[in-house]
Amino acid sequence: MAAVDPAGHVTSPAGFRAGAAFAGVKTYGDGKLDLAILVSDYPCMTAAVYTRSRLHAASIDINRAKLAVRPARGVVVNAGVANASTGERGLRDGYELARLAAGHAGIPAEEMLVCSTGVIGHFLPMEKLGGAMPSIVLHRDGGPEFARAIMTTDTRPKSGAVRFGPYTIGGSCKGSGMIHPNMATMLAFLTTDAPVEGVFLQQVFAKAVDDSFNLVSVDGDTSPSDTALLFANGAAGGDPIRLGHPLAWEFEAALRDLCVYLAKEIARDGEGATRLIEFTVTGAATVEDARKLVRLLSTSYLLKSAVHGADPNWGRIAAVVGRSGVDLNEEAVTIDLCGTRVFERARPTAFDADALSAAMRASEVEIRVDLGVGSAAATGWGCDLSADYVAINADYHT
Amino acid sequence: MAAVDPAGHVTSPAGFRAGAAFAGVKTYGDGKLDLAILVSDYPCMTAAVYTRSRLHAASIDINRAKLAVRPARGVVVNAGVANASTGERGLRDGYELARLAAGHAGIPAEEMLVCSTGVIGHFLPMEKLGGAMPSIVLHRDGGPEFARAIMTTDTRPKSGAVRFGPYTIGGSCKGSGMIHPNMATMLAFLTTDAPVEGVFLQQVFAKAVDDSFNLVSVDGDTSPSDTALLFANGAAGGDPIRLGHPLAWEFEAALRDLCVYLAKEIARDGEGATRLIEFTVTGAATVEDARKLVRLLSTSYLLKSAVHGADPNWGRIAAVVGRSGVDLNEEAVTIDLCGTRVFERARPTAFDADALSAAMRASEVEIRVDLGVGSAAATGWGCDLSADYVAINADYHT
CATH class of the missing domain: 3.10.20.340 (ArgJ beta chain, C-terminal domain)
Structure with missing residues (x-):
């Protein structure tokens, strides 16, 4: 097992910045942050795993559509409203939220993904979210505030990082039950400064998610918004990792270990859980x-x-x-x-x-x-x- | 829907007797009865449906073996010890309990089935059960005490009867969760004074159980001892009911309605349930x-x-x-x-x-x-x- 540093987070790897703000949407919990952006300074390879629910949220459709065309290098996340069961308007709102975040971060709108977690059946409060967006400061130490902003019924943020060779993988996740109105969707965001070939990245990530987040259960209820994203920006240099690369297995093991660490953090923080x-x-x-x-x-x-x-x-x-x-x-x-x-x-x-x-x-x-x-x-x-x-x-x- | 009489029970149909005693095995609950016998005055056709659990109790093996050879006309039930995960000795004890009950009821041992409900992994206290057996008085109004004796964590007995044509179907069941140590196995016992052809009886009963007891859930946990038995003794006379008999569909509907009624009683009495x-x-x-x-x-x-x-x-x-x-x-x-x-x-x-x-x-x-x-x-x-x-x-x- 690679040693997971519990103090690590999504901006531990080189070339990532994050930040958060309070838009006034999440009206419960401590640390009033409910809107966050994670962005890479460089183009990324991106891997994604989604809920298998047939009735999924707008964000799933949006991210699928974007990633089908080109890799992404950032994600905007809001907590408090899941933008699920919101039809056409939900799709328009989700695209608009991503566009606003991309503009603020200075990247093309097509490269900004979107995740929403919270109450089902409500529209995104676009004015509040748009109003708070400019106050987000994206910085190299923004990982911890990103981790706090994505929480719903979580009692604590969940982050970690792990090293392999000259590279770092960081991650944060949220989730403590599939809750409506506090839709505690499982969301996980991982970053690495390693260069990774795209198809290999998706294969390895899908397997890591299957062995970690997909084997965690608080109450057996899958949410319509469950999403796990992994951005690999190659900022630490070197040849792209693919099958046969000397670090391929180390990467796979390190990624799996970090996902397992984060998954266990979710189970540990399950609603009402004591052990x-x-x-x-x-x-x-x-x-x-x-x-x-x-x-x-x-x-x-x-x-x-x-x-x-x-x-x-x-x-x-x-x-x-x-x-x-x-x-x-x-x-x-x-x-x-x-x-x-x-x-x-x-x-x-x-x-x-x-x-x-x-x-x-x-x-x-x-x-x-x-x-x-x-x-x-x-x-x-x-x-x-x-x-x-x-x-x-x-x-x-x- | 046939009208279910909630005052009816397993001895409502003609030609059945039942009785119960306290053997000192079930140390909780009201109405200290924990050993009961149900028997038909006449030979029966018998249908049975069992748990699908791979780790089942001794009683399942015993009843399967007996019914493979000939129909049964009675059952002895004890509450407090499930005689599950008890190996060879559990099988010997179960056969012996049935033999003692058959002797007391005056029928061949091969025609007496056995069901046990309660704690897993404990042996049947044969001395206590054998000691109490002679005090059981089998009588025409014994249905209500039979219903009380088979309870574990149930807060109330569950019985009913329904009429079709000149015939009556009666039944009792128990169960409010799959509980260890108070293994609240689902047990259901049904009786009818209608004459029913054997294969038709099994088909109709399996379908009725599938549409009732198999669609009830308190906590999703199947027990190793779940059993439903139906005895048809033909005491009310007439031609055997089979496919094509004028009352075939009425019998099927009445049996299903009674099973649904009893299944709902189980859900209503689920552990901790308020609705x-x-x-x-x-x-x-x-x-x-x-x-x-x-x-x-x-x-x-x-x-x-x-x-x-x-x-x-x-x-x-x-x-x-x-x-x-x-x-x-x-x-x-x-x-x-x-x-x-x-x-x-x-x-x-x-x-x-x-x-x-x-x-x-x-x-x-x-x-x-x-x-x-x-x-x-x-x-x-x-x-x-x-x-x-x-x-x-x-x-x-x-």
């Missing part, structure tokens, strides 16, 4: 089976409740394994909870429930399931389910 | 799509939380529709909440949020989604998510 849960499935017949079981475990109401109560309730894990439909050998299935074997040979072990409960009160709880039929594996992350989650999502009114 | 939610999906391309969306809607943390808070949060419904992967026409999708259109033409309508919130405080909340692409439909049931659910499942220790 992070790491789910590892091994011995699966296929990677698809392993990933499917990770996702089912991370979204089980009963298992999330048990972890919240520090209850070493292996039966809830076994029940999810049983209903998952994945290929397994019942006699060979093993379940480990915080490093303690609790189930094997189709039977619970004689573990010390009090000691295990105490271990489960740590800030990170590890659950491992071996299916005993193959060699495929997957790891994902989630969080416990607390009464606070219900309060956040039931007692707040639209 | 029943009915989900109807129409305009789907296929029944599979409609059923899939019903299940996704009924298990969404965000939607269940919104209903708990009486929040007319159509965005959470739209988000589930979007991520469901079902075929849809975005421009034609409509969403109705408590009879009010809240979303159409890819946009929210101008509904009165306060009036709708007030309507959502009723004991039943109706959510309808039309996908605008076909004519397939499905209806299912769930409940809201309350802080009490978390308390029940986190604060109780194994």
Whole structure:
């Protein structure tokens, strides 16, 4: 695992600037910033991964259309209004927001992407956003304020950076549940000063997102706006990284490690969460089976409740394994909870429930399931389910 | 819809007797009954539907094996210990419990089925169960005590009966979450005094279960012990009902209506639930799509939380529709909440949020989604998510 520097951020790599302002759209939370721009001083290669939701936000259509024509080198993000379910006017507003940001940053409008997060079904308050845009100061140390401005129900900003060879990758993300009205869409923005060949960049990024953000679950609800972007500007020089380049694997590993770090930050900050849960499935017949079981475990109401109560309730894990439909050998299935074997040979072990409960009160709880039929594996992350989650999502009114 | 008599139960049809006793296994809840027998005075045709979990309880194996050889005419049920994940000894104990019950009821051991519900990974306390068995009095009015004895975390017994032609169908079920240690497995027992041909009985029952119990969700967790049994003893006389019999369709409709009634009782009594939610999906391309969306809607943390808070949060419904992967026409999708259109033409309508919130405080909340692409439909049931659910499942220790 490459060492992730938690003090790093999107402007840690050379040649990126960022800044933020308060447009008065996000009316909750601390640190009143709700409009941010990230821009590269140089042309970029750009990779993007989007939500698979059929009912997606305007920003998804806009970014897809732009990136189909040429790479982008910047993104404007607003928090408070998601510009989703807003039809034609939503598309026009999104293009206009990008145009305003591009003008302010001094780049072509076609090279500025746009992301919006917040309430669904409301139009972007264009006057407020346009009014605040000129006050954004883009600077080399703007990463931290960018990270704060993109937050919605997040309780803290989520950033990090990692080094490989002579290069840096930085990133920030937001998200702590798929929330309406505070639509806590998952957004992730990554930057690198490495030169990377475009097709390779997209392949490596898609894989990194699949192994990180796509294996995180707070409540199993995908948002219509989920977006992950990666800009590679080559500012640190050198030959473009592609398959066969001496640093290709280091780049892939470093990018994956940073994405995993950021994904875990999302799970840790899940709405109402008190602890992070790491789910590892091994011995699966296929990677698809392993990933499917990770996702089912991370979204089980009963298992999330048990972890919240520090209850070493292996039966809830076994029940999810049983209903998952994945290929397994019942006699060979093993379940480990915080490093303690609790189930094997189709039977619970004689573990010390009090000691295990105490271990489960740590800030990170590890659950491992071996299916005993193959060699495929997957790891994902989630969080416990607390009464606070219900309060956040039931007692707040639209 | 056939009129379901909520005062009816498993001994409402002619020729069935039931009774219960307290063996001291179920140490929680009111009405200390935890061992019950249901038996027919005459040979039966028997239909059964089981959990699809790969890690199932001993009772599933036992009942499958018995019914593969001959129809059964009785079942013994114990609550408090599920006899799941108990290996060979679990199988021996289950067979022995059935043998003891059959002896007490005066029928061949092969014709007595067995169901167990409660904690996983514990052996059946055979001495206690055997000791209590002789005190069970089997009588024609035993249905209500049978219904109470099979409860675990249920807050109330769930029974009903329905008439068709000269015949009666009765039933009881239990379940309010898939809970360990109080493994609230879904168990359903139905009886009828109609004569029904065996293969037809199984076909009709499987379909009725699919349209009722299989479309109910409290928390999405399938238990290893879920079982539904239907005994048809023909005590009311007449020609066996089969395809083409004048009452075939009436039987099918009546059975389905009773199963739906009982399934809704389960959702209504979901752990921590304060209201029943009915989900109807129409305009789907296929029944599979409609059923899939019903299940996704009924298990969404965000939607269940919104209903708990009486929040007319159509965005959470739209988000589930979007991520469901079902075929849809975005421009034609409509969403109705408590009879009010809240979303159409890819946009929210101008509904009165306060009036709708007030309507959502009723004991039943109706959510309808039309996908605008076909004519397939499905209806299912769930409940809201309350802080009490978390308390029940986190604060109780194994």
